[in-house]
């Protein structure tokens with residue numbers, strides 16, 4: 001469903017149940033004032049239509065991710081899991097990282113002077129973005145194709161050894177991403193915005209937290225399920 005600023009909040013709450021938590025969080029009246037268009041319902045809340053839509057999108061993604069977590073991936077072959085990871089998590093990261101980067105730049109510009117720790121957060125986020133960009137590229141162009149080939153044709157000695165090396169390299173990169181996320185969580189006091197933080201500040205922290213949650217699920221699927229299944233093919 002396409003949401004515009006004219007769409008009524010009641011209709012959004014009915015068709016996208018995950019939006020209800022977002023409305024609650026920002027104090028938007030979606031029940032009694034449900035017939036109001038979104039732009040009008042947001043008046044006085046300090047939240048823009050764009051930010052609210054991004055929040056709803058994040059809530060929908062988090063819910064979908066939660067549901068996917070309950071699928072039993074352990075019975076699936078690692079190639080179909082690679083397809084799933086690309087569709088669900090890689091696309092998400094490519095959309096989300098630039099968006100969060102923009103929010104980070106805005107918050108830094110407005111609040112950097114009063115909250116200098118934001119500069120360190122921005123540096124970590126930039127580092128994370130670079131790591132992930134290169135990592136997704138390696139997975140999509142080198143490792144996942146090699147994995148699909150092994151699922152189809154079997155692992156001969158050299159192919160299996162090359163894939164094992166690649167998996168170890170990816171695991172090391174996952175560790176580095178985990179370290180960066182931990183540092184970001186530390187700097188932001190577990191993503192609690194300071195008192196009096198503006199809406200964009202809060203949106204940034206919530207987006208970073210959603211990003212972290214998605215990466216945790218993503219790395220879990222790769223390290224614990226996909227790579228483990230790949231190793232069974234290499235060393236049956």
Ligand SMILES: [Fe+2]
Nearest residue numbers: 085139218222
């Ligand atoms: Fe991945």
Ligand SMILES: [Fe+2]
Nearest residue numbers: 135139170222
């Ligand atoms: Fe990965």
